[in-house]
Amino acid sequence: MAKEMDMSITSDGQFDHLKRICNEAGIKLTHQRLEIFKEMVAAKDHPSAEAIHRRLQKKLPTIALDTVYRTLTTFDELGILRKLRLTGERTLFDANLDRHHHFFCTRCKKIEDVYWPEFDNSSLPEGIGSIGKIRARHLELHGLCKKCLAEGNE
Known part of the structure; x- marks a missing residue:
């Protein structure tokens, strides 16, 4: 474990x-x-x-x-x-153990670290206890990076 x-x-x-x-x-x-x-x-x-x-x-x-x-x-x-x-x-x-999340460009596959303290410090949805116990939060954002957007790769 x-x-x-x-x-x-x-x-x-x-x-x-x-x-x-x-x-x-x-x-x-x-x-x-x-x-x-x-x-x-x-x-x-x-x-x-x-x-x-x-x-x-x-x-x-x-x-x-x-x-x-x-x-x-x-x-x-x-x-x-x-x-x-x-x-x-x-x-x-990822060796970066600071609390962070990841943005993943679906076109070029680039991955960027995202620091979002508001998300990290937000309260969990009601009823989460009936599902189980949350041990960690990690958010994955998928989209297009600035470079791919600028190249018109939507």
């Missing part, structure tokens, strides 16, 4: 957070796991396991795609990063 994410992690504290969480879970912090983590933290996009694998092959030519995918999945389960499961798309990963 996934641990609740520590939303106050800063980039300076991410490595210490990684060490602590792995230690608590009894997971050895191998060189490959550390390099995968560093690549995710440095990523300016929301990469797939395949993209991380390609980026790491320069530093770690023998790293297997399966190792990257299993490590990213483990990090998701531990709350070290998030797995994005966008409808109809491949699985992507």
Whole structure:
């Protein structure tokens, strides 16, 4: 079961957070796991396991795609990063643990982080308790980005 994410992690504290969480879970912090983590933290996009694998092959030519995918999945389960499961798309990963949401351009597939504190702080609809207990909120916005709109790609 996934641990609740520590939303106050800063980039300076991410490595210490990684060490602590792995230690608590009894997971050895191998060189490959550390390099995968560093690549995710440095990523300016929301990469797939395949993209991380390609980026790491320069530093770690023998790293297997399966190792990257299993490590990213483990990090998701531990709350070290998030797995994005966008409808109809491949699985992507996000190391930004700040509370945020995602805008997905349905034309060019670009993903942008969206910060929306009003949504995050809004009260839940009445009757939600009869459905179950909400543990996290994540909003996915689908539409066309400014560039695709400007190109007339509606």
